Amino acid sequence: MASTLLGLRCSATSLNVLMARSFTTSAAAAMARQRPARSLPTVARVPGLDSPADLHNLSEIHPLLDHYPRKTDQDGHLKLDTDKLWPSNPPLDDMLKNQADDDVDESSLPHGLTKDDLKKFLKRALVVKRTSNMTTAGKIPSMYALVVVGNGEGIAGYGEGKDDEVARAVRKATNRAMRNLTAFDRYDDRTIYHDIDHKFHATNIQFRSRPPGFGNRCNHYIHEICSCIGILDISAKVWGSRNPMNVIKATFEALGQKQKLPEDIARGRGKRVVDVQHTYYGASE
Incomplete structure (x- = not known):
C-alpha cells in the first residue's frame, strides 16, 4: 500500500513539472507573437557600393574611399603604399x-x-x-x-x-x-721610459716599466687607457682612493707630464743624448 502511494506521488510531481514547462513555453511563445517588432536602424548607403561584399576586399582601391594621388607599381597595378617619412636606416646621428x-x-x-x-x-x-x-x-x-x-x-x-x-x-x-x-712618449713603442710615482688628490699610483712580453698587469681602468695609448708592457698599483674618475685622470697626468725623456736628462746633465740612451736605457746605438 505504501509503495503504491509513493508511486502515485512521484507521478503527480512529474505531471506538474511537465505542465509547468509546457505552460511556460506556450506563454513565452504567445508573448513573443504579441510583442511589436523592433525596428532596425537604417544604414546610409554609400554610392558605388552595391553590396556588403565590397567592404571585405580592402586590397583594391575604391574611387570614393581611397584618396588621391594614386600610385602604381611596376606592373601598372594600383597600390596603397604611402611614402615613408624616414628611410630604412634613420639618421640617428642627426x-x-x-x-x-x-x-x-x-x-x-x-x-x-x-x-x-x-x-x-x-x-x-x-x-x-x-x-x-x-x-x-x-x-x-x-x-x-x-x-x-x-x-x-x-x-x-x-x-x-x-x-x-x-x-x-x-x-x-x-x-x-x-x-x-x-x-704620449713611449720607450721602444711599448712601455714607459722609467718608473713613476704619482699622486692625484687621494689616489696614489705607482707605474713600473717592464720588459717585452710582460703585458699590462694593472688596474682595469689603467689597462684600458694603456690599450688606447699603445703601451704594451707595464705594471701599476693603485693606493688610497680607487675612485674611477681619479684613477683615470691620475693616469693621464702621470703618463703625459711626469715622464723624463732622454733629451731632458742629457740637457740637465750636460751630456749627449747617445750617452744617456746607452747608460739609462741600455741602447746599443
Missing part, C-alpha cells in the same frame, strides 16, 4: 646631434690628424652613471659619462659629458675627448 658639443674642429687636433683619422680611434666608455643635482625644485637627474679614445700609437685623450640621455652623454664625452688628445 637626431642625437648637439651643435654646441659635437663639432670637432680639425685645428684643435694634434698636428697631422684629420676627421677621417678619428673614425679609426678606439673608444672606451669607462664610466657611465646616474647623477642628480639637488635644487630648490627637487632632485634633477642626469647621466654622466667618461670616455677615453686613442689610436693605439701614442695618442689618446679623455672627456666627460652630462645629459639627460646616456647616448647623448657618451657622445658629448667622446667629442670632448677628441678635442683633448695628447701625445
Whole structure:
C-alpha cells in the first residue's frame, strides 16, 4: 500500500513539472507573437557600393574611399603604399646631434690628424652613471659619462659629458675627448721610459716599466687607457682612493707630464743624448 502511494506521488510531481514547462513555453511563445517588432536602424548607403561584399576586399582601391594621388607599381597595378617619412636606416646621428658639443674642429687636433683619422680611434666608455643635482625644485637627474679614445700609437685623450640621455652623454664625452688628445712618449713603442710615482688628490699610483712580453698587469681602468695609448708592457698599483674618475685622470697626468725623456736628462746633465740612451736605457746605438 505504501509503495503504491509513493508511486502515485512521484507521478503527480512529474505531471506538474511537465505542465509547468509546457505552460511556460506556450506563454513565452504567445508573448513573443504579441510583442511589436523592433525596428532596425537604417544604414546610409554609400554610392558605388552595391553590396556588403565590397567592404571585405580592402586590397583594391575604391574611387570614393581611397584618396588621391594614386600610385602604381611596376606592373601598372594600383597600390596603397604611402611614402615613408624616414628611410630604412634613420639618421640617428642627426637626431642625437648637439651643435654646441659635437663639432670637432680639425685645428684643435694634434698636428697631422684629420676627421677621417678619428673614425679609426678606439673608444672606451669607462664610466657611465646616474647623477642628480639637488635644487630648490627637487632632485634633477642626469647621466654622466667618461670616455677615453686613442689610436693605439701614442695618442689618446679623455672627456666627460652630462645629459639627460646616456647616448647623448657618451657622445658629448667622446667629442670632448677628441678635442683633448695628447701625445704620449713611449720607450721602444711599448712601455714607459722609467718608473713613476704619482699622486692625484687621494689616489696614489705607482707605474713600473717592464720588459717585452710582460703585458699590462694593472688596474682595469689603467689597462684600458694603456690599450688606447699603445703601451704594451707595464705594471701599476693603485693606493688610497680607487675612485674611477681619479684613477683615470691620475693616469693621464702621470703618463703625459711626469715622464723624463732622454733629451731632458742629457740637457740637465750636460751630456749627449747617445750617452744617456746607452747608460739609462741600455741602447746599443
